[in-house]
Amino acid sequence: RINNHSSYADVSTIPNLPQPSTMPEPVAGWGGLSRMHLIGTGLMFLAIFMGLTPALLSLDEIIITEHDAMPEKTAYNTIVFCVAAIPAAISQLYKERTMIRLKQPIDRNKLNLVLSIFQLLFAVVVSPLAYGLQGMGAGSGWTAQYPSTQISQNFSDGFYCFLGILDTDTQATGYPEDARCEYAWELVIMHVISILLVGVACDKLAAATKIMYRGVSMGIMVAVIFMFIYQIRDKWCEYGPIVSFFHLTSTAVLIVGADVYHRV
Known part of the structure; x- marks a missing residue:
């Protein structure tokens, strides 16, 4: 027989039961961002600055490479490549802002x-x-x-x-x-397919944010390692230990900053 007057223990008193996580308090004047968001963003900006330091010094005729045959050209290409991310970021922010303001179902595809x-x-x-x-x-x-x-x-x-x-x-x-x-068209097709695969993977892993962000961090590390190996093998542009220190350190700071930002 079922006793309708049975008393049940409060779930909050049961040991080893995970408690719901609380969102950190937003920092006033920063659009709802928390302290962890700001720390992570600061670390990522620091990583970008460290990565650009060799290029900025080269433009000021402070050459810190060993025997780079084209330091000024390399510096300009590095800076323009970094600046090109600004309109892409603005476009992404505008898209997210539009989706939030509309507040209606949108076919993402x-x-x-x-x-x-x-x-x-x-x-x-x-x-x-x-x-x-x-x-x-x-x-x-x-x-x-x-x-x-x-x-x-x-x-x-x-x-x-x-x-x-x-x-x-x-x-x-x-x-x-x-x-x-x-192999121009083959490279273009491979590039497009890679972008599509990344988009599909992000959509599939959107619910598992920790796995997705760990995958992004792993992708950054793999890319840097392969480019570093390419740089070592290419004796025409051997940048030397100082530049390698800046690049590898900026990569580590970037990964830490992204991890701190996405812990919230």
């Missing part, structure tokens, strides 16, 4: 498809303008190469290079750097 189409169109328009940037820091007067005045010619050359039918003379002398069109 359709949204990502529309964004991908706009990104493709933007790249098609802007890429021919930026071909001259391949020669950044290559010598005096390199700034006159940008913006390019031969947009249509650049576009057609890029299309022919993608198909692998660009003539060898244009590849050798048409642009500030030699154009290497071998």
Whole structure:
């Protein structure tokens, strides 16, 4: 017989039962971010600054590499690559802000498809303008190469290079750097497939945030290790122990900052 007046123990008094975690208090004036968010963000900014330090010193003619044949060119490319992440971050923030403000169900697949189409169109328009940037820091007067005045010619050359039918003379002398069109379309397709696979993996692991963020940290470490091995093998640009120290230390600080940020 069931006793309807049975008393049950309070679950909070049961030992070894995990208690619900409490969200940390947000810091006033920081848009709801907690102290852990701010510490993690600060560490990631510190990591970025440490990674850019060799490039910034090279631009100030303080060469800390061993025998890099093109320190200024390497510095400009590094800085531009880092700055290119700013519009991508703004786009991501705007997308998240829009999804929060609408407060209605959104088909993420359709949204990502529309964004991908706009990104493709933007790249098609802007890429021919930026071909001259391949020669950044290559010598005096390199700034006159940008913006390019031969947009249509650049576009057609890029299309022919993608198909692998660009003539060898244009590849050798048409642009500030030699154009290497071998396996161009294969590399583009592999790049697109890789992005799609990362997106699918993030969607599948969205609920398991700890696993996803650990995977991101592992991906950063693997990428840095492979690039470091490539750098060691390439004697043409052997940067030396000082630059390697900055790069490896910035990687460690970046991973720690990301881990602190996502602990909340």
